Amino acid sequence: MKNKIITLLIAALSTTWLLTSCNDYLDVTPDNRTEIDTEDKVGLLLAGSYPDNTYAPMINPRIDNVTDKNTGTESGAQTNRDAFFWRDGETQTRQDSPAQVWVALWHSIAGANGALDAIELLGGADRSEKLSAYQGEALTLRAFCHFILACCYSPLYDLSEPAKNGTNLGLPYITEQETEINKQYERGNVEELWSSIQKDLEEGLKRIAPVSKGISTYHFNPNAAYAFATRFYLYKGDYAKVIEMANRVIPQPALDPETEAVALEDPATTFVKNNFQDWPGALQSMSSSTDIKIAFNSTSNPSILLLSDVASDIASRTNSWRYATSDPDLDRTVSAQNPTGATFAYKIFHSGDWNYYIPKFQSYFKTTTVNASTGVYHAAYPWLRMEEILINRAEAYALSGDTLRAVADLNLFCRTRIVNYNERSHSLTLAKITSFYRALINDPEFYMNKYNAMGAQSWTLKQKALVHFILLCRQNEFIHESLRYWDMIRYKMPCTHTTNPQAGGESNTLYPGDDRWVIQVPDNVVLAGMELNPRTNILSPQW
Numbered sequence: 001m002k003n004k005i006i007t008l009l010i011a012a013l014s015t016t017w018l019l020t021s022c023n024d025y026l027d028v029t030p031d032n033r034t035e036i037d038t039e040d041k042v043g044l045l046l047a048g049s050y051p052d053n054t055y056a057p058m059i060n061p062r063i064d065n066v067t068d069k070n071t072g073t074e075s076g077a078q079t080n081r082d083a084f085f086w087r088d089g090e091t092q093t094r095q096d097s098p099a100q101v102w103v104a105l106w107h108s109i110a111g112a113n114g115a116l117d118a119i120e121l122l123g124g125a126d127r128s129e130k131l132s133a134y135q136g137e138a139l140t141l142r143a144f145c146h147f148i149l150a151c152c153y154s155p156l157y158d159l160s161e162p163a164k165n166g167t168n169l170g171l172p173y174i175t176e177q178e179t180e181i182n183k184q185y186e187r188g189n190v191e192e193l194w195s196s197i198q199k200d201l202e203e204g205l206k207r208i209a210p211v212s213k214g215i216s217t218y219h220f221n222p223n224a225a226y227a228f229a230t231r232f233y234l235y236k237g238d239y240a241k242v243i244e245m246a247n248r249v250i251p252q253p254a255l256d257p258e259t260e261a262v263a264l265e266d267p268a269t270t271f272v273k274n275n276f277q278d279w280p281g282a283l284q285s286m287s288s289s290t291d292i293k294i295a296f297n298s299t300s301n302p303s304i305l306l307l308s309d310v311a312s313d314i315a316s317r318t319n320s321w322r323y324a325t326s327d328p329d330l331d332r333t334v335s336a337q338n339p340t341g342a343t344f345a346y347k348i349f350h351s352g353d354w355n356y357y358i359p360k361f362q363s364y365f366k367t368t369t370v371n372a373s374t375g376v377y378h379a380a381y382p383w384l385r386m387e388e389i390l391i392n393r394a395e396a397y398a399l400s401g402d403t404l405r406a407v408a409d410l411n412l413f414c415r416t417r418i419v420n421y422n423e424r425s426h427s428l429t430l431a432k433i434t435s436f437y438r439a440l441i442n443d444p445e446f447y448m449n450k451y452n453a454m455g456a457q458s459w460t461l462k463q464k465a466l467v468h469f470i471l472l473c474r475q476n477e478f479i480h481e482s483l484r485y486w487d488m489i490r491y492k493m494p495c496t497h498t499t500n501p502q503a504g505g506e507s508n509t510l511y512p513g514d515d516r517w518v519i520q521v522p523d524n525v526v527l528a529g530m531e532l533n534p535r536t537n538i539l540s541p542q543w
Contacts, residue, residue, distance in 0.1 A: 036118035042134050045118065047218065049111025049141060050308040053104035054381045055152055057096035057314050058083050058519070059482035061321070062510075063495060065329040065475065069354035070500040072322035077313075084323035084497060085543040086510050088520040088535075095376055096312050099522035102153065105145045106174075112142040113177050125207065136207030140220040143200035144228050144383075146173055150193050151235075152519045153533070156489045157194050159237045159454050165191040169533060173197070184529045194236060201229060217299045217307040223249050224305035227384040230392040235490065237454075242396035246389045250275075253408050260407050260429045268412055275302040275386050276416045280345040289349045293362035297380040306384040315363030315379035318480055319355040325479060327356045328501075334358070334476050339436040339469055340426040344476050345419045358479055387413070388483070391474045398466045399454070403430050406466055413473060430462055437465040451492035451512050467491075489517055511539040 036045055060066065061083035068084065079097045082089040093100040115138040119125055125135035150156075155168040170193030172185035208225050210216060220228075226245045233241040253268035262269055277283060277296060286292050293315070297304060318324065327350070334346050350356040360382075367375035394409035411428050418426050440446060441464045448456035448464050456464065471491065475484045488495060492512035499505035510516060515537045526532055 036114065037122070039122065039128065039130050039134070042115050042118050042122070042131070045111060045115050046134060046137055046141070049108050049115065050218065051104045051108045051145065051148075051383075052308065052310055053096070053101045054310045054312055054314060054383075055101050055148060056381070056480065056482045057312060058089070058098050058101060059152070059485045060325075060480060061323040062086060063482065063484045063488060064493065065325055065333055065479065065484065066323055066497070067326040067329055067354070068497070068499050068501060068505070069322055069324070069326055070502060071352075071354055072324070073317050073320045077317070077321060080317075080321045080323050086514075086516040087543070088516075093522075096314070098152075098519050099524070102149070102522050102525070105149050108145045109142055109174055110177070112138040112145070113175065116142075117177055129209070132207045133209035136204045136209065136225075137220045138204075139200045140204030140208055140225050140228070142175075143197045143204060143232075144220070146171070146193070146200075147197050147228070147232060150190070150197065151486055153521050154187075154193065155190055155518055156486060157190060157236050159490070160452070160492070165189065165194070169531065170194075187531055197232065198236070201225075201232060205229065217304050220306065223386070224384050227305050227386070227389050230389050230396075234392050234396060235486065239396035239400045242392055243400075246393035246396070249386070249389050250393070252405075253412060255404055255408055257404065259427075260404060260411075261423075261427050262408050262411050264423070269415065272390065272412045272416055277301070277303045277385075277387065279347065279417060280419065280421065284345055284347055286347075289359035290362065292347060292359040296360050297362065297382055303386045304382050305386060307380055307382050309378055310381045311366075311376050312379050312381065313377050314381065314480075315361035316377045318361060319349070319351055319357040324355075325357060326354045330356055330358075333472070334479065338472065339428060339433045340414050340418050340421075342418045342420070342426055344417050346417075346476065346479075360480055382481075385478075387477050388474075391470060391477065394473075395467065395470045398463060398470060401463070403462060403466055406470070407433070410469065410473065417473075417477075430466065433469050434462045434465040437468055441465055441468065447491060447493045451494075453490065453492040453512075456491070508543055509540050513537060514539045 036042055058079050061080050066084065073080075079089060079094065089098050093103055115134060119131050119135050119138070122131060125132045149171055154171050155164070158164045158168070166189050168190045170188040170190045172187060173193055173196035174185070204220070205225055208220060208222055210221050217224075226249050229245040230242050233239070233245065251268040251271050253262040253266045255262070283292050283295060286295070295301065297307060299307065330348060334344050334348065337343055346358050348356055349359055361379040363377050363379055365375055366378045367373070390409055390413055394406045394413070397403070397406035397409065407428055407430050410433075414426065414428060415421055438461065441448070441461055444450065447453070448459065448468070456467075459467075471487050474487060478484065487493070489512075494509050494511050496507055496509045498507040515533065515535050518533050520533050520535075521530055
């Protein structure tokens with residue numbers, strides 16, 4: 001599925017000589033396998049340019065639904081430990097480390113740029129329908145990788161204090177292959193970085209086209225691109241664009257203003273039922289966690305919009321890392337009663353007293369050579385899923401003040417997520433959601449009241465309750481996948497961790513605005529001249 005040889009040459013060398021002829025004194029290219037001189041080779045290059053590491057293992061231990069189990073895997077798990085304590089982390093490009101994720105994303109950007117250069121050498125994107133689609137895919141991939149880098153290694157786009165986006169450190173936006181050694185890049189600011197991402201994304205969306213059936217989840221097909229767009233515009237605060245992008249994938253349901261319900265025969269209901277992970281049905285009925293993992297990430301599963309093979313311990317150690325989701329975390333999230341009056345239907349497994357998890361990622365071991373006994377663990381990782389589109393649209397509606405449509409989307413979502421769902425007793429209304437969270441939201445210490453992200457102090461009780469439940473739905477749906485981290489930053493939620501809580505250990509809090517919410521760039525790029533992320537605003541003791 002992936003042409004790794006081409007990718008590694010392009011990504012590691014990042015030079016244009018791979019795409020053009022050699023110097024005049026050479027008559028032939030030394031290795032013509034590295035020439036990207038046909039449309040099909042452009043496709044192969046793109047297929048091998050998707051990230052082969054994921055951010056989830058370095059992000060998930062940083063958030064609020066993790067526990068120090070005082071037991072579990074510690075060997076080779078420095079990233080897991082550093083993340084839990086909000087430390088800047090190891091400098092080695094070890095599997096799952098911040099340095100390795102950084103390298104993987106820039107390699108993908110180099111591959112996308114190589115494809116774009118090759119397209120121009122072949123006559124440009126307008127020469128053929130295939131080249132046009134490849135250009136759309138390459139631009140979208142380049143935008144996506146810069147976006148993930150921006151969300152991890154620079155301050156998130158600030159909707160509470162927009163002026164900061166012009167001063168907060170961004171990252172370089174690389175649009176061409178390197179032609180010199182140790183080229184120096186300016187980091188720029190967040191506003192510039194996000195504007196560049198948006199430009200590539202919008203141009204990519206104009207050209208991106210479906211790919212052949214059976215491999216579409218390994219590429220940026222239109223639905224995956226729209227899913228990415230809903231996340232990008234949500235974080236950037238353009239809620240009309242979130243809704244527009246979401247509506248291109250998921251039908252907008254007809255509304256009954258009196259009941260706030262969505263009819264069972266509505267096309268949106270049918271679409272969601274047929275395209276979401278079937279947790280209340282097929283997945284719930286499986287007795288084996290392995291069967292669930294395989295079904296969850298199957299290329300025939302319509303929930304999965306973008307999938308790639310990653311070298312990661314995320315599958316082999318999700319349940320066994322010391323600093324990870326455990327039963328106390330699930331008790332107050334997935335297993336807790338919610339405004340429907342029921343609980344969510346995600347199937348929970350455990351191996352031992354503290355190792356609780358929801359099976360999502362299937363592990364497999366890949367040896368380094370054919371005859372080797374050593375190698376690394378891999379997993380199929382879903383970068384984008386159908387469910388995120390609906391949750392993003394619900395949040396965009398809620399933040400736009402269209403609470404009726406937000407509730408309608410939540411009803412669509414809960415029909416596919418609630419244990420033994422009953423239309424009469426479990427259907428949501430705005431009043432029902434507000435009543436459920438009233439006491440919590442009236443507390444002055446509630447994060448929306450205390451920290452006022454996006455002006456939340458002035459929101460109505462109903463809007464606060466609605467947004468809070470949407471955030472809970474995203475937290476539950478993407479548990480182990482780490483989207484919670486960016487919700488915590490966007491809504492200024494403090495995060496408290498406790499060491500060895502069974503024995504009453506030490507607690508510490510990462511407060512909103514603390515510089516440690518931004519992951520530090522790797523030491524090797526700092527040595528090459530890149531500016532460090534600041535560590536001057538530290539609001540609690542460093543562990």
